[in-house]
Amino acid sequence: MRYNFNEKIDRRENHAAKWAEMKMKFGREDLTPMWVADMDIKAAPEIVEAMAEKVKQEIFGYVYRPDSYYESAANWVAKRFGYEILPNTLIHSPGVVPSMSILVNMLTKTTDKILIQSPVYPPFAASVKDNGRQLIENHLVKDENGYYTIDFEDFENKLSQESVTLFILCNPHNPVGRVWKKDELEKMGNLCKKYNVRILADEIWRDLIMPGHKHIPMGSISKEIEDITITLFSPTKSFNLAGLQASFATFPRAEERKEFDDILGRMDVKRNNPFSLVAFEAAYNKCEDWLEELIAHLDGNMQYVVDFINERIPEIKTVKPEGTYLMWLDFNGIGIPQDKIQEFLINEAKVAMNDGGTFGENGKGFARMNVACPRYMVEEAIEKIEKAVKNIK
Ligand SMILES: Cc1ncc(COP(=O)(O)O)c(C=O)c1O
Incomplete structure (x- = not known):
C-alpha cells in the first residue's frame, strides 16, 4: 500500500x-x-500538487478549458469501461444534480411523468417534483438477504403509460449499492426504447466498483440505447473533489448538447473554476x-x-x-x-x-x-x- x-x-x-x-x-x-x-x-497527492501549482500562480481569474480537459475524461472512460466517447460530446456543468434539474426541464413538459427507482438518492425525486413534473416510482425489490433487484413487470407497466417520457437511472445505485449487470441494463434500455422513453443515466459512482463487479455504462449497451441516453458523471465521488463543483454530461445528440450548453451559457455557469480544471485532469491522468x-x-x-x-x-x-x-x-x-x-x-x-x-x-x-x-x-x-x-x- x-x-x-x-x-x-x-x-x-x-x-x-x-x-x-x-x-x-x-x-x-x-x-x-x-x-x-x-x-x-x-x-x-498528484491532485493536491496540481492545485498547489495553481496556488503558486497567485491568480484565480476566469479560466478557459484546454482540449486536454475533455480528452482526459474521454480517455478515462475508454480505459476504465472500454467505452469510446468523443471528447466533443462532453459538456462541463457545475454538478450532476444541477444537470439533472436542467435536463428535467429541457427534455420533458409539465404534464409528463418521470420514472425513478426507489429507494434512491433524494434529489432524484426532488428534481422531478420541484420542477413541477409528476413522479412515478418503480420500487426496487429486496430478497430475504436484503439484495435488491428490478421488478421488470412493474417497470414495463410504468413505462408503457403514455405520459412517461423520462427515466432517471442511478448506476451504481445510491443507496442500495447495486452495480447493474449487463442483462439488467439491456432490459431497461430496450424497454425505454420500446416505449419511447428517454434515459438520464446518473453514473457519478461509476469509478467506485468493488472487486468482482464491473460497471457498464448505459450508453455502451447499444447504438440505439446510446442515442436515447444522456449520461452524467464526474470524478468528484471517486477522488473526493465534490466541493470543487464540476461534472460532465455526455450528449449523443448534437442539437441537445447545444441546447444544454446554451442554458448554461444564459446562467453564465459554463466555466470551470481554476481548481476543478487542474484537479480533474490530474485525477484522470495520474491517479488510477x-x-x-x-x-x-x-x-x-x-x-x-x-x-x-x-x-x-x-x-x-x-x-x-x-x-x-x-x-x-x-x-x-x-x-x-x-x-x-x-x-x-x-x-x-x-x-x-x-x-x-x-x-x-x-x-x-x-x-x-x-x-x-x-x-x-x-x-x-x-x-x-x-x-x-x-x-x-
Ligand atoms: C447518485 C448521485 N448523484 C449526484 C450526486 C451529487 O452530484 P453533484 O455534487 O455533482 O451535484 C450524488 C451525491 O451523493 C449522488 O449520490
Missing part, C-alpha cells in the same frame, strides 16, 4: 459540511459523522493507482461492517455493496417503532447517518452509512450502534 487511508482526520477545521451542518441536521454535534457522501480521506488502493480500502471497510453485523448485531440486516461507499442498513428488526429509528440512532447510538425514509417510502426503517473514512471511524460508529441496540431490551 502506497497510501495511508487510515490517517486520523479532523475535518472540523476544514469547514466540512459533514461536521459543520451536523447540529442543523441532527440537532446535536457529538455524533460520529457517517452521512454526507464525501470522504474523510485526503485527496491523491490511488483509486485502486482506495477501492481496496473501501471494500475492507464494507466487509468489516458486514462481518461485524453478522456476528454481533444480527438484529440489523445489510448486504455488502457492489459499488459506491454507502451501506444500506435495515434497522426494522431492532425492536423499536419505525418512526423512532432515526431518533434512536441520533440520541442513543450517537451516529449521524442519512434517514432511509428520505430515499422513498420503501426506505423507511433504514439508514445509509458512509464508510469512506479511516477504519477507526467505522469501528467507532458500528460499536456505538451495537451498544445502543443491545441496550434496547
Whole structure:
C-alpha cells in the first residue's frame, strides 16, 4: 500500500459540511459523522500538487478549458469501461444534480411523468417534483438477504403509460449499492426504447466498483440505447473533489448538447473554476493507482461492517455493496417503532447517518452509512450502534 487511508482526520477545521451542518441536521454535534457522501480521506497527492501549482500562480481569474480537459475524461472512460466517447460530446456543468434539474426541464413538459427507482438518492425525486413534473416510482425489490433487484413487470407497466417520457437511472445505485449487470441494463434500455422513453443515466459512482463487479455504462449497451441516453458523471465521488463543483454530461445528440450548453451559457455557469480544471485532469491522468488502493480500502471497510453485523448485531440486516461507499442498513428488526429509528440512532447510538425514509417510502426503517473514512471511524460508529441496540431490551 502506497497510501495511508487510515490517517486520523479532523475535518472540523476544514469547514466540512459533514461536521459543520451536523447540529442543523441532527440537532446535536457529538455524533460520529457517517452521512454526507464525501470522504474523510485526503485527496491523491498528484491532485493536491496540481492545485498547489495553481496556488503558486497567485491568480484565480476566469479560466478557459484546454482540449486536454475533455480528452482526459474521454480517455478515462475508454480505459476504465472500454467505452469510446468523443471528447466533443462532453459538456462541463457545475454538478450532476444541477444537470439533472436542467435536463428535467429541457427534455420533458409539465404534464409528463418521470420514472425513478426507489429507494434512491433524494434529489432524484426532488428534481422531478420541484420542477413541477409528476413522479412515478418503480420500487426496487429486496430478497430475504436484503439484495435488491428490478421488478421488470412493474417497470414495463410504468413505462408503457403514455405520459412517461423520462427515466432517471442511478448506476451504481445510491443507496442500495447495486452495480447493474449487463442483462439488467439491456432490459431497461430496450424497454425505454420500446416505449419511447428517454434515459438520464446518473453514473457519478461509476469509478467506485468493488472487486468482482464491473460497471457498464448505459450508453455502451447499444447504438440505439446510446442515442436515447444522456449520461452524467464526474470524478468528484471517486477522488473526493465534490466541493470543487464540476461534472460532465455526455450528449449523443448534437442539437441537445447545444441546447444544454446554451442554458448554461444564459446562467453564465459554463466555466470551470481554476481548481476543478487542474484537479480533474490530474485525477484522470495520474491517479488510477490511488483509486485502486482506495477501492481496496473501501471494500475492507464494507466487509468489516458486514462481518461485524453478522456476528454481533444480527438484529440489523445489510448486504455488502457492489459499488459506491454507502451501506444500506435495515434497522426494522431492532425492536423499536419505525418512526423512532432515526431518533434512536441520533440520541442513543450517537451516529449521524442519512434517514432511509428520505430515499422513498420503501426506505423507511433504514439508514445509509458512509464508510469512506479511516477504519477507526467505522469501528467507532458500528460499536456505538451495537451498544445502543443491545441496550434496547
Ligand atoms: C447518485 C448521485 N448523484 C449526484 C450526486 C451529487 O452530484 P453533484 O455534487 O455533482 O451535484 C450524488 C451525491 O451523493 C449522488 O449520490
